[in-house]
Amino acid sequence: MAKRIDIGGLTAFYGSHKAIEDISMTVEPRSVTAFIGPSGCGKSTFLRTLNRMHEVTPGGRVEGKVLLDDEDLYGPGVDPVTVRRTIGMVFQRPNPFPTMSIYDNVAAGLRLNGSYKKNQLADVVEKSLRGANLWNEVKDRLNKPGSGLSGGQQQRLCIARAIAVEPQVLLMDEPCSALDPISTLAIEDLIGELKERFTIVIVTHNMQQAARVSDRTAFFNLSAVGKPGRLIEIDETERIFSNPSVQATEDYISGRFG
Amino acid sequence: MTTTDTSVQEHPTPTPPANGTTLRSRSLPRWAPLAFAAVSIALGVGIGSAAGWESRIQWGLVSAILFVAISYAATTAVENERQAKDRLATSLVWVCFLLAIVPLASLIWTTVGRGAEVLDGYFLTHSMAGVLGTEPGGGVYHALIGTLEQVGIATVISAPIGLLTAVYLVEYGKGGLARAVTFFVDVMTGIPSIVAGLFILSIMLMAGLQPSGLMGSLALTILMIPVVVRSTEEMLKLVPNELREASLALGIPKWRTILKVVIPTAIGGITTGVMLAIARIAGETAPIMLLVFGAQLINPNPFEGAQSSLPFYIWEQYRIGSEASYDRAWAAALVLIVFVMLLNLVARGIARWKAPKTGR
DSSP states (O other): OOOOEEEEEEEEEETTEEEEEEEEEEEOTTSEEEEEOOTTSSHHHHHHHTTTOGGGSTTEEEEEEEEETTEETTSTTOOHHHHHHHEEEEOSSOOOOTTSBHHHHHHHHHHHHTOOOHHHHHHHHHHHHHHTTOHHHHTTOTTSBGGGSOHHHHHHHHHHHHHHTOOSEEEEESTTTTSOHHHHHHHHHHHHHHTTTSEEEEEOSOHHHHHHHOSEEEEEEESSTTSOEEEEEEEEHHHHHHSOSSHHHHHHHTTOOO | OOOOOTTSOSSOOOOOOGGGOOSOOOOOOTTHHHHHHHHHHHHHHHHHHHHTOOOHHHHHHHHHHHHHHHHHHHHHHHSOHHHHHHHHHHHHHHHHHHHHHHHHHHHHHHHHHHHTTTOSHHHHHOOOTTOOTTSSOOOSHHHHHHHHHHHHHHHHHHHHHHHHHHHIIIIIOOSHHHHHHHHHHHHHHTOOHHHHHHHHHHHHHHHTOOOOHHHHHHHHHHHHHHHHHHHHHHHHHHSOHHHHHHHHHTTOOHHHHIIIIIHHHHHHHHHHHHHHHHHHHHTOOHHHHHHTBOOSSOOOOTTSSOBOOHHHHHHHHHHHOSHHHHHHHHHHHHHHHHHHHHHHHHHHHHHHHHSOOOOO
8 A cells, every 4th residue: 555755866946946956865655754844945845746746836847756666756658647646635725625515525536537436435435534533523414515614624524535545645735734733633643543554744834743743754944045945854753853963953943943 | 031021011001182081072963964965955956946957967966066065064064074084985985876876777767667568478479570660569579589599509609619718728828829819808808799790791791691690699709709708717717726736636637627626616607707798799789780680570590591689679670760669679678688687697596506615
């Protein structure tokens, strides 16, 4: 199920602007990798290059390699649609489809891909909603619109929608930044459960969150304003937060930044 | 830490000066605007009749000006300058609203009043076959059929073209081609209907075709496409980008994302746009005169032979100039207004029904 990602010398551009430069790292399967760093250092951009969502932005382009179990995502003949089916994504703001019910939202990935058997659909929806710890809250109103749920429930609905297509990897772009502490806790517990089945990469601004949920942490930084973001270091979360090998990481984590 | 705790206020809030200890001030009662209106209308009528003005419009304008002036002056005297300015703005908005509503209300009043005289089941189900223009009788059936068919064909052609053009512009178009398409759509929006009619007429003459409902539809299509493109484009732009990204990130191909996520989200607005475009072309007369020729008989075939249409029928009956034909013209105008109004109601209904749901 879960797959390893090897990134080698990845550079991403918006038009002629270089957003991130020369990033190499390995994301281990069945683990949570957290990306931390100041705003604008390219964490989200880097995350979006991992399932080719970066190129959806006008002018977005990438150099370098992203290997998913030795297969290059940017190799010739690779269909971005297939890549995104394999590597799912959860966004910062909950974005359920407003025209669809809760059930249809979860079923959307399978239905619109055309790859499902009708009698299995209900099972998949239930399994995904259970997987996202949302089943008990919505099982009596599956036909109600998804936009009627609370923010935290909507975000779990989006996670259910993402895991319904059975991806290998789940990318999360600040999934809790728009949520209250209780909903955040629910999502963090969920991440802990999901890592048994998926490889998870999470971008977060909340250092405690990174310390709580992740196995490995990567610290990104800008060398100067207007310069591209770079990977400073990646290590076991415990070591990053107790004894990082780079001074800048320690400064950032302890709040003595700049 | 040397920063002070800013959540605690260091100095007490200064008390207001002693002469303004109360927050209340003298104010006009709530019914004051109504009183101003009554006074100014009375004065307007008085001045108008004293000066012997014939036109009620002059009476109304004088009353309106008096209303604005009286409200301002009275509020300045009783309240204060700021309140007076507020009242001035409010009065101006009301006066403008009434000025805008008067012609509309008068138009509907006259059309309903005069049109209802001959509008009945017979009028709606009979043509002008065998009826002399100067005599009463006859009906609008042939024109109604003509309008429905011509507008229907024009919609069937322009709605898909307009929708697809808008999808191209919003979802795919970049660079020179998209800019060129936008430019030409803007130019097309400004084409007078007679020019669209002449364009199709020149093609018709070159190809040796005969006048028919279809030719009229083609001219209406030219008028309708830019309206559909513009409104659909705006509606598609309103669809949040996050929904597109959410769909793409699920591994859904772009074309299915547009078909199943973007367009359903915007369908209410798109339908409204198409309906308003239909309402716009349903009232066009010039292309029908040139290309459909008009007829007194029922011709249900839009592809062959002359037809009539509601706006053309109105013009035709007005030209005859008899009492009976004027009545028919008014009744047909009422039918046209009701037709357009029904379309608008249907559009609103669809927009409400299809709007993204927020219920819990």
